[in-house]
Amino acid sequence: MNKRFSRRAFAATLALGVGMALVACSGGGNGAGTNSVSGGDYTGPNVTISFWNGWTGGAAPVLVPKLIQKFNTEHKNIVVKDVPMQWGDISAKMPLAIKAGKGPDVSVAHGDDLATYAAQGLLLKSDDIVKSLGYGESDFPEGVFKAGNYGGAQYAIPWSVTPLGLYVNKTVLTSAGLDPAALPTDKASYQKALDALKAAGVQGEWVDGYVFTGTFEFETLVWQFGGDLYNKDVSEATFNSDAGVQALTWMTDLIKNGHSPSDVAQDGNFNALVAGKTAFNWNGVWQTTNEALPNVQWVAAPVPQIGTEKAVWSSSTHWVFVNNKGQDKNKTAAAATFVKWMNDNSAGWAETGELPAANTVRNDPALLSKYPNLKPFMDELPYAHYETVSPGISAANATITTALNEAVLGKKTPKQALDDAVTKANQLLKQNKSQYGG
Template sequence: MDSTNSALRRRRTTQMACAAAVLGLALSGCAGQGAAHSNGGSDKAGGKVTLKFWNGLTGGDRPTVEKLISEFNATHKNIKVQSDPMPWDVFYQKLLTSVSSGSGPDIVAMDAGQIPKYAHSGVLQPIDDFYGADKAVAAKLVPAATQASKFGGKNYGVPTETAPLLLYWNKTLFKKAGLDPEKPPATWSQFEQDAAKLTKDANHDGKPDTYPIALADHETIPMYPVLLWQGGGGVVSQDGKRAMLDDPATVAAVKHWVGLVRDKKISPIGLGGADADKLFQTQKAAMEIVGPWDTTTFTQSHVDYGVTMPFAGPKAQVTSAGVTSFALTSTDPAVKKAAYTFFSWWNSKPAQITLAKGTGFPVNRTDVTAADLKGYPYPIAFGSPQVLKNSRPFLAGLINGPVIQDQIFYPALQRVLNGKGSVESVLKQANAAVQKELATK
């Protein structure tokens, strides 16, 4: 995926449907628009199937993804995967209309959090039978990764990449600040102590030259929601039924972090996900909460960094884990069979080891050991039992999840960060809007 905010990561950006923006619109009017075929499909005479594959895997993981696709094509003479990577915002803008017109992809890789919306609209086909057809692979997949693509009692996806968020810290900046470079903050209070030493304002203009952390407040992965969870709050309850923005624990957590940003200047206001990545990459921020896709970018930029669980809050130490899933748009039986072959191969043990070593992502399988990944610390760290046990998805299974995130939560967060209303009043109004979306079917 790209270096971020186009993706799991930045993949939750503006999206459109039916020639109009999907965000803020119900998709029920577009239901039932599955495609029998697209520009790919089966060659009845030659017996070869071409799978037109759209995805947003355009960042540090792209070379490894392309390598794997080339290897698959070379070893499967009757199937050709034709990959078309594009920025995630473009992907979502084009997907529904292209499928409904028959000119779109046969298979896609997309944020599992987006699957309910597109499954509800009829763009995606249920693929429960994949899990019954290839039990050898299905039995080895990480349960949380397979559950992420369920909607309405059916499964619409197969794992492509799994991406927990961890705290990256810059060891060089820690050392320059007089901190132990091998000891990142483990709690909120330790973070505040370290932040005071990591904030550098060389010309004393009131604007730090180096920030303790880069926190993105829009077009990003759920950095702030992780902080809310740690404080006992959240955007939506874990069962997806109740808005939580006016919960006292949420209000307290927002006040705490908004105060640190505005008064202590621990992070710039107005960062998108890509901006936050850039600050850490250029060593102008000492920490960032982000996923495994950035290990390649930061390593290539010669940043000396470590990764660990985000610092614990007063109520929990928890992080978010996103899943990118393969999904099927075509109803052509030959295309479906070829797609299942590709999905199984991608999740085979050799392919998963190649993906992990090349990208830093953890594997999708439960039978890959640390010995299999010796010399590759990042997939081991992101896939550790502690991380997986304490990870949860953000807005999973909600048709209007992108609306809640991009049109309600992030605008509310930006208002309070910019002092445009009290935390209580802004969050109360946003909470009502979120609850209305949860009630929309």
């Protein structure tokens, strides 16, 4: 299971399990207010700030403490306390901690969670902080900054982006007479490669019915075929449009036409790539750090353009300032200094399998020199699509995976599965509006 899955579990638990309770009990701080900070380093009295995060696997547990130690050494009046824990534990502790004024001073959240947290009153409005630190939309990949905006206010600062890419087992391609230096870029060349692989006895792309990574591939294809997941104000689901049906049909046809097994286990497609049983896998940039890949002759490329438009799914993570009861403004100001420093020094974050969101860091030639496998993912950012911004959206998003699973397993046709999922999603969106307003 990929490390990011545990973060999603945290997000879903927090969004679904404590939604109404948080609206009632968050009244800790001044969610409608802002905290003034200086654009330079924090110059106030000595403070200790708490940084809650769920980075307990992979390279992050090694890198985060190193970065924090360096920051603390350079800032004599700030001590950042690293508080790593399982994301599920965070979801259980955060609401009551905020109500009691004992939550973190700074944390990180995914883009599709930000509106939920903001609507629940968990986060401080951060317009003044963002402005003071000199950040704006142009400092990050197009579209990602807006994920932190809810109700006309900015609640977050981007930290990283994680687009999908095409992973290729070069040995498998070569065995089928294909040239690893001429990778498919569109529907025709991708289909040609799949047919050649099939002729050589290889099922070229294994399709799964799980979030990782079937849902991300489906959403990519919906956008490539010119559709969208929801309407503009996120009051209705639209992923059962002609574009959605085309996308899901294209995926199920891979199974129907013998390019994929019919029942792929969670992570089975990536494991098959590593084992030399398949040639292609649509997966996230985080897999570039997978410990199994050094034993494989592999390369990554942008996902092929199957539809009429260039598009690719990407997630994002963002810094957030927490709205504790009686939140100390000095601590928030110190946390802002910490966030700016972390973004400025985020080049090493690529070691964890995520792209730094700050353009100045990510576009530094030294980054690609050290992490050349990141280039295809970076090349996709101009046409990347990020998470839908709307309170409680995680529950509606889950219906997409349900539809995918039903269609992939042959329980329903793509259209029937999507139509049924949209009916459920619209009910959930209506509940979200009643619960969160707007």
